[in-house]
Amino acid sequence: MHAELHVHPGPEALAAAVARRWATLAEEAIAEHGRFTVALSGGRTPRILYELLASPAWRDRLPWGQTELYLGDERCVPADHADSNARMVREALLDRLPHPPLFFPMVSDPMRPEQDAAHYASLLRERLGDAPIPTFDLILLGMGADGHFASLFPGTTALEDREAFALALREEQVGHRRISLGRRVIAAARRRIVMVTGADKRAALAEALHEPGSLLPIARLQRQASLEWHVDQAAYPAKPAAGV
Template sequence: MHTETYDNASSLARAGAEAFASLASRAAAARGRFTVALAGGSTPRATYALLASDEFASSVCWQKTVIFWGDERCVPPTHRQSNYATARRALLDRVPIPGGQIHRMRGELPPEQAAADYRSTLRAALGTGSRLDLVLLGMGAEGHTASLFPGTTALKERERTAVAVYVEALQAWRVTLTLPALNAARHVLFLVSGKGKARAPARLLAGEALPAALVQPLSGNLTWLIDRDAASTPG
Protein backbone atom coordinates (compact mmCIF):
# COMPACT_ATOMS: atom_id res chain seq x y z
CA MET A 1 0.00 0.00 0.00
CA HIS A 2 1.29 3.43 -0.99
CA THR A 3 -0.16 6.70 0.35
CA GLU A 4 0.33 10.21 -1.02
CA THR A 5 -0.98 13.33 0.71
CA TYR A 6 -1.76 16.55 -1.17
CA ASP A 7 -2.34 20.10 0.00
CA ASN A 8 -5.85 20.35 -1.42
CA ALA A 9 -8.50 18.62 -3.50
CA SER A 10 -7.31 20.25 -6.73
CA SER A 11 -3.80 18.87 -6.35
CA LEU A 12 -5.23 15.47 -5.52
CA ALA A 13 -7.46 15.50 -8.61
CA ARG A 14 -4.46 16.35 -10.78
CA ALA A 15 -2.47 13.47 -9.29
CA GLY A 16 -5.39 11.18 -10.04
CA ALA A 17 -5.50 12.33 -13.67
CA GLU A 18 -1.75 11.86 -14.03
CA ALA A 19 -1.94 8.33 -12.61
CA PHE A 20 -4.87 7.47 -14.91
CA ALA A 21 -3.02 8.71 -18.00
CA SER A 22 0.19 6.92 -17.07
CA LEU A 23 -1.52 3.60 -16.39
CA ALA A 24 -3.57 3.93 -19.58
CA SER A 25 -0.43 4.34 -21.67
CA ARG A 26 1.33 1.43 -20.02
CA ALA A 27 -1.64 -0.93 -20.32
CA ALA A 28 -2.27 -0.06 -23.97
CA ALA A 29 1.40 -0.65 -24.79
CA ALA A 30 1.59 -3.93 -22.88
CA ARG A 31 -1.80 -5.50 -23.64
CA GLY A 32 -3.37 -3.47 -26.43
CA ARG A 33 -6.09 -1.92 -24.27
CA PHE A 34 -6.75 -0.21 -20.96
CA THR A 35 -9.64 -1.43 -18.81
CA VAL A 36 -10.79 0.83 -15.99
CA ALA A 37 -13.68 0.93 -13.51
CA LEU A 38 -14.83 4.45 -12.67
CA ALA A 39 -16.09 5.69 -9.31
CA GLY A 40 -18.89 8.06 -8.39
CA GLY A 41 -18.62 11.04 -6.07
CA SER A 42 -17.32 14.59 -6.20
CA THR A 43 -13.59 13.82 -5.83
CA PRO A 44 -13.36 11.51 -8.87
CA ARG A 45 -15.52 13.97 -10.85
CA ALA A 46 -12.76 16.58 -10.58
CA THR A 47 -10.29 14.05 -11.95
CA TYR A 48 -12.63 13.24 -14.85
CA ALA A 49 -12.91 16.92 -15.74
CA LEU A 50 -9.13 17.17 -15.90
CA LEU A 51 -8.89 14.06 -18.07
CA ALA A 52 -11.30 15.68 -20.54
CA SER A 53 -9.30 18.91 -20.64
CA ASP A 54 -6.90 19.87 -23.42
CA GLU A 55 -4.01 19.21 -21.07
CA PHE A 56 -4.80 15.54 -20.51
CA ALA A 57 -7.23 14.29 -23.17
CA SER A 58 -4.59 13.77 -25.85
CA SER A 59 -2.36 11.79 -23.47
CA VAL A 60 -4.86 8.91 -23.24
CA CYS A 61 -5.55 6.59 -26.17
CA TRP A 62 -9.32 6.58 -25.83
CA GLN A 63 -9.69 4.21 -28.78
CA LYS A 64 -8.01 1.56 -26.62
CA THR A 65 -9.79 2.44 -23.37
CA VAL A 66 -12.64 0.27 -22.06
CA ILE A 67 -14.83 1.75 -19.33
CA PHE A 68 -16.65 -0.02 -16.50
CA TRP A 69 -18.10 1.13 -13.17
CA GLY A 70 -17.38 0.14 -9.60
CA ASP A 71 -20.97 0.70 -8.52
CA GLU A 72 -24.24 2.31 -9.52
CA ARG A 73 -27.44 3.54 -7.96
CA CYS A 74 -30.57 1.73 -9.10
CA VAL A 75 -31.81 4.65 -11.18
CA PRO A 76 -32.17 5.30 -14.93
CA PRO A 77 -29.01 6.35 -16.82
CA THR A 78 -30.33 9.90 -17.21
CA HIS A 79 -30.97 10.37 -13.49
CA ARG A 80 -28.96 13.15 -11.85
CA GLN A 81 -27.68 10.69 -9.21
CA SER A 82 -26.50 8.11 -11.73
CA ASN A 83 -22.75 7.47 -11.59
CA TYR A 84 -22.86 6.76 -15.31
CA ALA A 85 -24.53 10.09 -16.03
CA THR A 86 -21.97 11.93 -13.89
CA ALA A 87 -19.02 10.35 -15.71
CA ARG A 88 -20.66 10.91 -19.07
CA ARG A 89 -21.12 14.63 -18.44
CA ALA A 90 -17.67 15.18 -16.93
CA LEU A 91 -15.63 12.94 -19.21
CA LEU A 92 -17.12 10.49 -21.67
CA ASP A 93 -19.07 12.99 -23.79
CA ARG A 94 -15.91 15.07 -24.12
CA VAL A 95 -13.37 12.49 -25.33
CA PRO A 96 -13.30 10.30 -28.49
CA ILE A 97 -14.07 6.97 -26.86
CA PRO A 98 -16.15 4.49 -28.93
CA GLY A 99 -19.60 3.92 -27.44
CA GLY A 100 -19.17 0.15 -27.62
CA GLN A 101 -16.32 0.40 -25.13
CA ILE A 102 -18.47 1.98 -22.42
CA HIS A 103 -20.07 -0.69 -20.22
CA ARG A 104 -22.47 0.86 -17.74
CA MET A 105 -24.39 -0.87 -14.98
CA ARG A 106 -28.04 -0.91 -16.01
CA GLY A 107 -29.50 0.65 -12.91
CA GLU A 108 -32.94 0.92 -14.47
CA LEU A 109 -33.36 -2.88 -14.24
CA PRO A 110 -34.53 -4.70 -11.12
CA PRO A 111 -31.48 -4.86 -8.81
CA GLU A 112 -30.75 -8.59 -9.01
CA GLN A 113 -31.23 -8.55 -12.77
CA ALA A 114 -28.93 -5.54 -13.11
CA ALA A 115 -26.21 -7.34 -11.12
CA ALA A 116 -26.54 -10.53 -13.18
CA ASP A 117 -26.44 -8.47 -16.36
CA TYR A 118 -23.21 -6.82 -15.24
CA ARG A 119 -21.58 -10.12 -14.36
CA SER A 120 -22.32 -11.21 -17.92
CA THR A 121 -20.95 -7.92 -19.25
CA LEU A 122 -17.71 -8.38 -17.33
CA ARG A 123 -17.28 -11.95 -18.58
CA ALA A 124 -17.93 -10.96 -22.18
CA ALA A 125 -15.72 -7.87 -22.15
CA LEU A 126 -12.85 -9.11 -20.00
CA GLY A 127 -12.90 -12.86 -20.50
CA THR A 128 -12.74 -15.48 -17.79
CA GLY A 129 -10.01 -14.74 -15.31
CA SER A 130 -9.12 -11.38 -16.83
CA ARG A 131 -8.40 -8.42 -14.56
CA LEU A 132 -9.22 -4.75 -14.66
CA ASP A 133 -6.13 -2.63 -15.21
CA LEU A 134 -7.36 0.10 -12.87
CA VAL A 135 -10.16 0.54 -10.36
CA LEU A 136 -10.86 4.07 -9.13
CA LEU A 137 -12.50 4.25 -5.72
CA GLY A 138 -13.66 6.85 -3.26
CA MET A 139 -14.49 6.39 0.40
CA GLY A 140 -17.42 7.53 2.49
CA ALA A 141 -17.22 9.00 5.96
CA GLU A 142 -18.26 5.65 7.46
CA GLY A 143 -15.62 3.77 5.47
CA HIS A 144 -17.67 2.41 2.58
CA THR A 145 -16.21 2.13 -0.89
CA ALA A 146 -18.01 1.42 -4.16
CA SER A 147 -21.35 0.28 -2.67
CA LEU A 148 -19.72 -1.96 -0.09
CA PHE A 149 -21.27 -0.47 3.04
CA PRO A 150 -20.63 -1.60 6.63
CA GLY A 151 -22.83 -4.50 7.64
CA THR A 152 -24.11 -5.35 4.15
CA THR A 153 -24.18 -8.86 2.71
CA ALA A 154 -22.15 -7.73 -0.31
CA LEU A 155 -19.04 -7.71 1.89
CA LYS A 156 -19.35 -11.48 2.33
CA GLU A 157 -19.43 -12.29 -1.39
CA ARG A 158 -16.50 -14.51 -2.36
CA GLU A 159 -17.29 -15.64 -5.91
CA ARG A 160 -19.52 -13.32 -7.92
CA THR A 161 -17.98 -10.19 -9.42
CA ALA A 162 -21.06 -7.96 -9.07
CA VAL A 163 -24.06 -8.11 -6.76
CA ALA A 164 -27.16 -6.15 -5.82
CA VAL A 165 -27.13 -4.72 -2.31
CA TYR A 166 -29.80 -2.97 -0.27
CA VAL A 167 -28.25 -0.19 1.81
CA GLU A 168 -30.44 0.19 4.87
CA ALA A 169 -28.95 3.55 5.85
CA LEU A 170 -29.94 5.00 2.47
CA GLN A 171 -33.15 3.00 2.01
CA ALA A 172 -31.96 2.27 -1.50
CA TRP A 173 -30.68 -0.48 -3.78
CA ARG A 174 -27.26 -0.37 -5.40
CA VAL A 175 -25.27 -2.59 -7.74
CA THR A 176 -21.61 -2.99 -6.86
CA LEU A 177 -18.45 -4.78 -7.80
CA THR A 178 -17.44 -7.14 -5.03
CA LEU A 179 -14.18 -7.63 -3.17
CA PRO A 180 -13.15 -10.53 -5.46
CA ALA A 181 -13.45 -8.22 -8.48
CA LEU A 182 -11.76 -5.26 -6.81
CA ASN A 183 -8.92 -7.31 -5.37
CA ALA A 184 -8.19 -8.93 -8.73
CA ALA A 185 -7.31 -5.55 -10.30
CA ARG A 186 -3.79 -4.69 -11.38
CA HIS A 187 -4.07 -1.25 -9.80
CA VAL A 188 -6.51 0.22 -7.27
CA LEU A 189 -6.46 3.97 -6.75
CA PHE A 190 -8.38 5.59 -3.88
CA LEU A 191 -9.19 9.30 -4.16
CA VAL A 192 -10.21 10.76 -0.79
CA SER A 193 -10.68 14.45 0.00
CA GLY A 194 -12.49 16.74 2.43
CA LYS A 195 -12.79 17.18 6.18
CA GLY A 196 -15.93 15.06 6.16
CA LYS A 197 -13.74 12.03 5.43
CA ALA A 198 -11.16 12.70 8.17
CA ARG A 199 -12.43 10.13 10.65
CA ALA A 200 -12.32 7.26 8.15
CA PRO A 201 -8.57 7.38 7.32
CA ALA A 202 -7.81 7.62 11.04
CA ARG A 203 -9.94 4.55 11.70
CA LEU A 204 -8.22 2.69 8.88
CA LEU A 205 -4.80 3.51 10.29
CA ALA A 206 -6.00 2.29 13.68
CA GLY A 207 -6.67 -1.10 12.09
CA GLU A 208 -10.47 -0.96 12.11
CA ALA A 209 -12.00 -3.38 9.60
CA LEU A 210 -13.91 -0.85 7.51
CA PRO A 211 -15.06 -1.94 4.04
CA ALA A 212 -12.39 0.19 2.35
CA ALA A 213 -9.70 -1.61 4.37
CA LEU A 214 -10.78 -4.91 2.80
CA VAL A 215 -9.65 -3.73 -0.63
CA GLN A 216 -6.24 -5.38 -0.81
CA PRO A 217 -5.25 -6.39 -4.37
CA LEU A 218 -3.95 -9.96 -4.38
CA SER A 219 -1.24 -9.34 -6.96
CA GLY A 220 -1.71 -5.68 -7.81
CA ASN A 221 -0.85 -2.24 -6.53
CA LEU A 222 -2.87 -0.22 -4.01
CA THR A 223 -2.46 3.56 -3.84
CA TRP A 224 -4.28 6.07 -1.66
CA LEU A 225 -4.33 9.72 -2.72
CA ILE A 226 -5.56 11.86 0.20
CA ASP A 227 -5.72 15.62 0.70
CA ARG A 228 -4.72 17.29 3.96
CA ASP A 229 -8.31 17.80 5.08
CA ALA A 230 -9.03 14.08 4.79
CA ALA A 231 -5.71 13.19 6.41
CA SER A 232 -6.28 15.47 9.41
CA THR A 233 -7.28 14.06 12.76
CA PRO A 234 -10.72 15.38 13.74
CA GLY A 235 -10.86 17.29 16.98
Protein backbone atom coordinates in the same frame (compact mmCIF):
# COMPACT_ATOMS: atom_id res chain seq x y z
CA MET B 1 -0.94 -5.66 1.97
CA HIS B 2 1.01 -2.61 0.83
CA ALA B 3 -0.46 0.89 1.27
CA GLU B 4 1.03 3.71 -0.80
CA LEU B 5 0.02 7.13 0.49
CA HIS B 6 0.14 10.46 -1.38
CA VAL B 7 -1.11 13.62 0.34
CA HIS B 8 -2.09 16.59 -1.88
CA PRO B 9 -2.96 20.21 -1.02
CA GLY B 10 -6.52 19.94 -2.32
CA PRO B 11 -8.89 18.12 -4.67
CA GLU B 12 -7.53 19.77 -7.83
CA ALA B 13 -3.92 18.79 -7.05
CA LEU B 14 -5.14 15.29 -6.19
CA ALA B 15 -6.97 15.02 -9.52
CA ALA B 16 -3.88 16.17 -11.42
CA ALA B 17 -1.74 13.54 -9.72
CA VAL B 18 -4.25 10.78 -10.48
CA ALA B 19 -4.48 11.98 -14.10
CA ARG B 20 -0.72 11.48 -14.39
CA ARG B 21 -1.05 8.00 -12.92
CA TRP B 22 -3.91 7.27 -15.35
CA ALA B 23 -1.68 8.21 -18.29
CA THR B 24 1.20 6.06 -17.06
CA LEU B 25 -0.98 3.03 -16.32
CA ALA B 26 -2.73 3.37 -19.69
CA GLU B 27 0.58 3.33 -21.51
CA GLU B 28 1.75 0.29 -19.56
CA ALA B 29 -1.49 -1.66 -20.05
CA ILE B 30 -1.68 -0.97 -23.79
CA ALA B 31 1.95 -1.97 -24.26
CA GLU B 32 1.27 -5.21 -22.38
CA HIS B 33 -2.10 -6.31 -23.77
CA GLY B 34 -3.41 -3.72 -26.20
CA ARG B 35 -6.06 -1.93 -24.13
CA PHE B 36 -6.67 -0.11 -20.85
CA THR B 37 -9.68 -1.17 -18.76
CA VAL B 38 -10.89 1.06 -15.92
CA ALA B 39 -13.75 0.82 -13.42
CA LEU B 40 -14.84 4.33 -12.48
CA SER B 41 -16.07 5.70 -9.17
CA GLY B 42 -18.84 8.21 -8.64
CA GLY B 43 -18.62 11.24 -6.38
CA ARG B 44 -17.35 14.82 -6.26
CA THR B 45 -13.63 14.13 -6.38
CA PRO B 46 -13.80 11.69 -9.32
CA ARG B 47 -15.87 14.25 -11.23
CA ILE B 48 -13.00 16.73 -10.89
CA LEU B 49 -10.67 14.07 -12.28
CA TYR B 50 -12.96 13.22 -15.22
CA GLU B 51 -13.38 16.90 -16.12
CA LEU B 52 -9.61 17.28 -16.06
CA LEU B 53 -9.09 14.23 -18.29
CA ALA B 54 -11.56 15.74 -20.79
CA SER B 55 -9.89 19.17 -20.74
CA PRO B 56 -7.81 20.37 -23.72
CA ALA B 57 -4.64 19.92 -21.67
CA TRP B 58 -5.27 16.18 -21.27
CA ARG B 59 -7.76 14.73 -23.71
CA ASP B 60 -5.42 14.53 -26.71
CA ARG B 61 -2.65 12.95 -24.63
CA LEU B 62 -4.66 9.86 -23.71
CA PRO B 63 -5.38 6.73 -25.79
CA TRP B 64 -9.17 6.83 -25.69
CA GLY B 65 -9.52 4.51 -28.66
CA GLN B 66 -7.82 1.74 -26.68
CA THR B 67 -9.59 2.51 -23.40
CA GLU B 68 -12.68 0.79 -21.97
CA LEU B 69 -14.61 2.36 -19.11
CA TYR B 70 -16.88 0.52 -16.66
CA LEU B 71 -18.49 1.45 -13.33
CA GLY B 72 -17.54 0.26 -9.86
CA ASP B 73 -21.04 0.83 -8.54
CA GLU B 74 -24.30 2.48 -9.45
CA ARG B 75 -27.64 3.51 -7.99
CA CYS B 76 -30.65 1.83 -9.59
CA VAL B 77 -32.08 4.99 -11.09
CA PRO B 78 -32.88 6.09 -14.66
CA ALA B 79 -29.91 7.12 -16.82
CA ASP B 80 -30.91 10.81 -16.64
CA HIS B 81 -31.39 10.85 -12.84
CA ALA B 82 -29.28 13.34 -10.87
CA ASP B 83 -27.88 10.51 -8.71
CA SER B 84 -26.77 8.37 -11.67
CA ASN B 85 -23.04 7.72 -11.83
CA ALA B 86 -23.39 6.95 -15.53
CA ARG B 87 -24.92 10.38 -16.11
CA MET B 88 -22.07 12.03 -14.21
CA VAL B 89 -19.45 10.15 -16.26
CA ARG B 90 -21.14 11.19 -19.49
CA GLU B 91 -21.45 14.85 -18.47
CA ALA B 92 -17.98 15.18 -16.94
CA LEU B 93 -16.01 13.09 -19.43
CA LEU B 94 -17.61 11.28 -22.36
CA ASP B 95 -19.66 14.16 -23.78
CA ARG B 96 -16.57 16.38 -23.75
CA LEU B 97 -14.40 14.06 -25.83
CA PRO B 98 -14.38 14.18 -29.64
CA HIS B 99 -13.96 10.41 -29.79
CA PRO B 100 -15.10 8.92 -26.46
CA PRO B 101 -14.03 5.44 -25.38
CA LEU B 102 -16.27 2.43 -24.94
CA PHE B 103 -18.38 2.82 -21.80
CA PHE B 104 -20.47 0.14 -20.12
CA PRO B 105 -23.09 1.46 -17.66
CA MET B 106 -24.45 -0.91 -15.02
CA VAL B 107 -28.18 -0.20 -15.04
CA SER B 108 -30.54 -0.82 -17.93
CA ASP B 109 -33.74 -1.38 -15.90
CA PRO B 110 -33.82 0.36 -12.49
CA MET B 111 -36.61 -1.96 -11.40
CA ARG B 112 -34.56 -5.12 -11.96
CA PRO B 113 -31.23 -4.72 -10.15
CA GLU B 114 -30.61 -8.45 -9.79
CA GLN B 115 -31.01 -8.89 -13.54
CA ASP B 116 -28.68 -5.96 -14.26
CA ALA B 117 -26.09 -7.25 -11.78
CA ALA B 118 -26.14 -10.68 -13.44
CA HIS B 119 -25.81 -9.05 -16.86
CA TYR B 120 -22.82 -6.98 -15.68
CA ALA B 121 -21.12 -10.06 -14.24
CA SER B 122 -21.58 -11.78 -17.62
CA LEU B 123 -20.21 -8.71 -19.39
CA LEU B 124 -17.10 -8.75 -17.21
CA ARG B 125 -16.55 -12.44 -17.88
CA GLU B 126 -16.94 -11.85 -21.60
CA ARG B 127 -14.66 -8.84 -21.90
CA LEU B 128 -12.19 -9.35 -19.05
CA GLY B 129 -12.47 -13.08 -18.52
CA ASP B 130 -9.15 -14.52 -19.67
CA ALA B 131 -8.29 -15.16 -16.02
CA PRO B 132 -10.57 -16.97 -13.54
CA ILE B 133 -11.54 -13.56 -12.14
CA PRO B 134 -12.21 -10.62 -14.50
CA THR B 135 -9.20 -8.33 -14.14
CA PHE B 136 -9.30 -4.56 -14.57
CA ASP B 137 -6.12 -2.63 -15.21
CA LEU B 138 -7.34 0.07 -12.81
CA ILE B 139 -10.21 0.49 -10.38
CA LEU B 140 -10.87 3.97 -9.01
CA LEU B 141 -12.41 3.97 -5.56
CA GLY B 142 -13.70 6.56 -3.16
CA MET B 143 -14.22 6.14 0.57
CA GLY B 144 -17.19 7.27 2.62
CA ALA B 145 -17.00 8.70 6.12
CA ASP B 146 -18.13 5.24 7.30
CA GLY B 147 -15.25 3.56 5.47
CA HIS B 148 -17.33 2.10 2.64
CA PHE B 149 -15.99 1.74 -0.89
CA ALA B 150 -17.92 1.15 -4.13
CA SER B 151 -21.34 0.24 -2.63
CA LEU B 152 -19.93 -2.15 -0.05
CA PHE B 153 -21.12 -0.65 3.24
CA PRO B 154 -20.42 -1.72 6.83
CA GLY B 155 -22.69 -4.48 8.07
CA THR B 156 -24.14 -5.39 4.67
CA THR B 157 -24.27 -8.86 3.17
CA ALA B 158 -22.66 -7.55 -0.02
CA LEU B 159 -19.49 -6.72 1.90
CA GLU B 160 -19.23 -10.33 3.06
CA ASP B 161 -19.78 -11.81 -0.42
CA ARG B 162 -16.54 -13.40 -1.67
CA GLU B 163 -17.84 -14.94 -4.90
CA ALA B 164 -19.96 -12.52 -6.94
CA PHE B 165 -18.35 -10.41 -9.65
CA ALA B 166 -21.26 -7.92 -9.46
CA LEU B 167 -24.19 -7.93 -7.08
CA ALA B 168 -27.39 -6.09 -6.22
CA LEU B 169 -27.78 -4.56 -2.76
CA ARG B 170 -31.08 -4.77 -0.93
CA GLU B 171 -30.14 -3.15 2.38
CA GLU B 172 -32.28 -0.14 3.30
CA GLN B 173 -29.33 1.72 4.79
CA VAL B 174 -27.83 2.40 1.36
CA GLY B 175 -30.83 4.45 0.13
CA HIS B 176 -31.47 3.71 -3.54
CA ARG B 177 -31.12 0.09 -4.58
CA ARG B 178 -27.58 -0.31 -5.88
CA ILE B 179 -25.33 -2.52 -7.94
CA SER B 180 -21.66 -2.92 -7.02
CA LEU B 181 -18.62 -4.79 -8.16
CA GLY B 182 -17.84 -7.50 -5.63
CA ARG B 183 -14.76 -7.54 -3.42
CA ARG B 184 -13.41 -10.45 -5.44
CA VAL B 185 -13.19 -8.40 -8.64
CA ILE B 186 -11.94 -5.28 -6.88
CA ALA B 187 -9.15 -7.19 -5.15
CA ALA B 188 -8.13 -8.85 -8.44
CA ALA B 189 -7.49 -5.59 -10.32
CA ARG B 190 -3.93 -4.83 -11.35
CA ARG B 191 -4.14 -1.47 -9.55
CA ARG B 192 -6.57 0.18 -7.11
CA ILE B 193 -6.43 3.94 -6.53
CA VAL B 194 -8.45 5.35 -3.62
CA MET B 195 -9.28 9.06 -3.75
CA VAL B 196 -10.31 10.74 -0.49
CA THR B 197 -11.07 14.42 0.13
CA GLY B 198 -12.67 16.39 2.93
CA ALA B 199 -12.40 16.63 6.71
CA ASP B 200 -15.43 14.37 7.19
CA LYS B 201 -13.28 11.42 5.99
CA ARG B 202 -10.40 12.11 8.39
CA ALA B 203 -11.36 9.70 11.19
CA ALA B 204 -12.08 6.80 8.83
CA LEU B 205 -8.87 7.41 6.90
CA ALA B 206 -6.76 7.52 10.05
CA GLU B 207 -8.34 4.26 11.25
CA ALA B 208 -7.87 2.53 7.91
CA LEU B 209 -4.22 3.53 7.67
CA HIS B 210 -3.10 3.15 11.27
CA GLU B 211 -5.27 0.52 12.99
CA PRO B 212 -4.29 -2.95 11.71
CA GLY B 213 -7.41 -4.61 13.13
CA SER B 214 -9.92 -2.10 11.78
CA LEU B 215 -13.20 -3.58 10.56
CA LEU B 216 -13.97 -0.69 8.22
CA PRO B 217 -14.74 -2.01 4.74
CA ILE B 218 -11.82 -0.16 3.14
CA ALA B 219 -9.45 -1.45 5.84
CA ARG B 220 -10.58 -4.99 5.15
CA LEU B 221 -9.93 -4.47 1.44
CA GLN B 222 -6.48 -3.12 2.24
CA ARG B 223 -5.61 -6.35 4.05
CA GLN B 224 -6.73 -8.23 0.94
CA ALA B 225 -5.11 -6.12 -1.78
CA SER B 226 -2.61 -3.28 -2.15
CA LEU B 227 -4.08 0.23 -2.29
CA GLU B 228 -2.65 3.43 -3.70
CA TRP B 229 -4.14 6.26 -1.64
CA HIS B 230 -4.45 9.83 -2.95
CA VAL B 231 -5.86 12.09 -0.23
CA ASP B 232 -6.09 15.82 0.29
CA GLN B 233 -4.79 17.78 3.24
CA ALA B 234 -8.27 18.19 4.74
CA ALA B 235 -8.76 14.43 4.89
CA TYR B 236 -5.31 13.68 6.30
CA PRO B 237 -3.61 16.77 7.74
CA ALA B 238 -1.17 14.90 9.98
CA LYS B 239 2.27 13.79 8.95
CA PRO B 240 2.02 10.26 7.48
CA ALA B 241 3.19 7.56 9.84
CA ALA B 242 6.58 6.04 9.08
CA GLY B 243 6.35 3.02 6.84
CA VAL B 244 2.86 3.81 5.53
